[in-house]
Amino acid sequence: MSREHEWVDDEAGPVVRPYAVARGRTRPTSTALDLLAIVALSGKSAPAKAELGAQHRRVLSCLAAQSRPVAELASDLGLPVGVIRVLLGDLLQYELVAVRPPRDEKATAATESLLREVINGLRAL
Template sequence: MSTFRVRPYTRTGGRTRSNTTLAIETIVTTNERAAQDALTSTAEHRIISDLCRHPHSVAEVAALLRLPLGVVRVLLADMSDLSLINVHADGEGDEDGRPSISLMERVLAGLQRI
């Protein structure tokens, strides 16, 4: 029996960018609307909703789903636009908008735990 594999970018309709930009360290969580819209969401949205019941960074979601970061960014941005997830602004960074060293160390530690 052969297995059919879907190319990752077919999950986003071939899109590699979205209107909402999410940094890799951005924390996302599922909200109440995701549970209510479970029947109308796509399969990918349902999987991400289940995963993000606990806070995860965009990078962690990509790693846990074993999908390219670009694909996960588009999926999460779509979910944010549909108000299916909460995007938590970290607020840590310098005046140029770059993440702080402590934030990068925490992201690295989280990725190493995966």
């Protein structure tokens, strides 16, 4: 049985407190880790000096399929956002992940005409 499975009880959930997962740290090393920031794998290998725990590896494996926002990553892994931000900060330091800001809200905002078309379509149903 691996150590990762010792930390989770099927009925009770995680048996290790979040601050222990983040090694007592509460702040990420990067300010780029906004809730909506998109995180992706960088494609680089971990350096020999990298101290990656089981949760770091879980984050990397979750990002293997596709890039994700920080908030979605936290939800998928069942960890608090603060812990995910700390773990991602570690991965950023080792250049294992890349972070890009969320899309500009103005670029994706719906126009009034689009909203009217949606309303008319719903009424037609």
